[in-house]
Amino acid sequence: xxxxxxxxxxxxxxxxxxxxxxxxxxxxxxxxxxxxxxxxxxxxxxxxxxxxxxxxxxxxxxxxxxxxxxxxxxxxxxxxxxxxxxxxxxxxxxxxxxxxxxxxxxxxxxxxxxxxxxxxxxxxxxxxxxxxxxxxxxxxxxxxxxxxxxxxxxxxxxxxxxxxxxxxxxxxxxxxxxxxxxxxxxxxxxxxxxxxxxxxxxxxxxxxxxxxxxxxxxxxxxxxxxxxxxxxxxxxxxxxxxxxxxxxxxxxxxxxxxxxxxxxxxxxxxxxxxxxxxxxxxxxxxxxxxxxxxxxxxxxxxxxxxxxxxxxxxxxxxxxxxxxxxxxxxxxxxxxxxxxxxxxxxxxxxxxxxxx
Numbered sequence: 001x002x003x004x005x006x007x008x009x010x011x012x013x014x015x016x017x018x019x020x021x022x023x024x025x026x027x028x029x030x031x032x033x034x035x036x037x038x039x040x041x042x043x044x045x046x047x048x049x050x051x052x053x054x055x056x057x058x059x060x061x062x063x064x065x066x067x068x069x070x071x072x073x074x075x076x077x078x079x080x081x082x083x084x085x086x087x088x089x090x091x092x093x094x095x096x097x098x099x100x101x102x103x104x105x106x107x108x109x110x111x112x113x114x115x116x117x118x119x120x121x122x123x124x125x126x127x128x129x130x131x132x133x134x135x136x137x138x139x140x141x142x143x144x145x146x147x148x149x150x151x152x153x154x155x156x157x158x159x160x161x162x163x164x165x166x167x168x169x170x171x172x173x174x175x176x177x178x179x180x181x182x183x184x185x186x187x188x189x190x191x192x193x194x195x196x197x198x199x200x201x202x203x204x205x206x207x208x209x210x211x212x213x214x215x216x217x218x219x220x221x222x223x224x225x226x227x228x229x230x231x232x233x234x235x236x237x238x239x240x241x242x243x244x245x246x247x248x249x250x251x252x253x254x255x256x257x258x259x260x261x262x263x264x265x266x267x268x269x270x271x272x273x274x275x276x277x278x279x280x281x282x283x284x285x286x287x288x289x290x291x292x293x294x295x296x297x298x299x300x301x302x303x304x305x306x307x308x309x310x311x312x313x314x315x316x317x318x319x320x321x322x323x324x325x326x327x328x329x330x331x332x333x334x335x336x337x338x339x340x341x342x343x344x345x346x347x348x349x350x351x352x353x354x355x356x
Contacts, residue, residue, distance in 0.1 A: 001230065003228070004237045005082035006079055008224070010222075011222075016078075019301060020309070023302060035189075035193055038193075046289060048223055066107045067106070068107065080094075080228060094180060096179070097153060097163045099159035100136075101185060102293070105186065133152050137150050158342075167181045168241075168244075177234065178234060184294075199265070202264070212269050212272045216262065221291055229241065239307035245353070256333070257282075257303075257337075259338065260341055261295055261340065262286065264291050267345045282325055282327065285316060307335055
């Protein structure tokens with residue numbers, strides 16, 4: 001599949017330009033937010049600024065939508081526009097697949113709180129309609145005026161990978177000419193509380209992707225990233241997605257760069273050391289986005305951008321106790337293949353191959 005467009009919304013801003021700027025700039029300190037369940041105690045969070053998701057033109061008709069849906073709509077909109085798709089002409093042949101691990105959990109817990117406070121009969125029906133996982137994908141289709149198939153994939157640690165596989169099936173069977181595939185996650189009070197109690201937090205705000213520890217450090221993050229994919233006849237602005245592999249070690253061939261999805265969210269990360277044994281340059285950019293179960297989407301967007309620009313971007317955090325061959329500086333390079341690797345909390349290894 002060819003990657004024809006990208007759209008991202010994250011702590012560093014919105015759009016491909018913001019993504020490239022963040023990759024060049026390197027690590028910046030995350031926000032600190034007070035934990036709702038522990039007044040006076042704060043937690044580092046890579047949160048999306050409210051100004052980033054204010055766009056009256058794109059979000060018209062979404063006055064009551066939650067942040068989860070708004071982040072997804074803006075990233076999806078940007079990917080479509082970046083790919084030059086004219087919805088009026090191609091709307092019926094564009095599919096939409098949205099992946100998420102936790103869905104609109106902020107809205108869902110708000111809905112549950114209202115049930116407790118006001119009872120079943122008095123809870124807001126608007127909150128209920130926005131608490132379902134499919135709400136964001138429906139908003140994306142509505143904002144784009146799209147008439148093609150729309151689906152939400154929810155799975156704890158490989159929803160984005162499954163969405164890519166499904167997109168390939170849709171294109172191969174001729175159901176769609178192009179598929180918009182993306183992921184979205186939101187970090188709210190409940191997530192912050194869970195992370196503070198269940199994960200080892202990096203109090204200095206630095207995720208360390210190359211420590212490969214049994215109990216890694218995490219910094220919660222949020223945002224959305226979308227890729228516009230097409231078949232053989234489609235435009236290739238960025239690169240090609242060659243395949244998604246499950247439990248197949250290092251995928252196919254020898255990559256010029258291997259990006260590790262290690263961000264502390266999936267727990268035990270010692271298995272990542274096995275992907276650094278070859279003479280392959282290693283990178284990890286989760287310190288720019290934060291810890292998310294669907295963080296692979298952001299690494300895939302970064303890989304596509306690097307292949308188009310023929311540029312390797314320096315790892316934002318370079319602590320390297322296992323002496324991996326890290327990408328330590330931003331420089332032009334002849335990049336033909338990049339792999340994005342994830343070791344899930346269910347002990348599954350997943351590899352996404354991109355080629356120039």
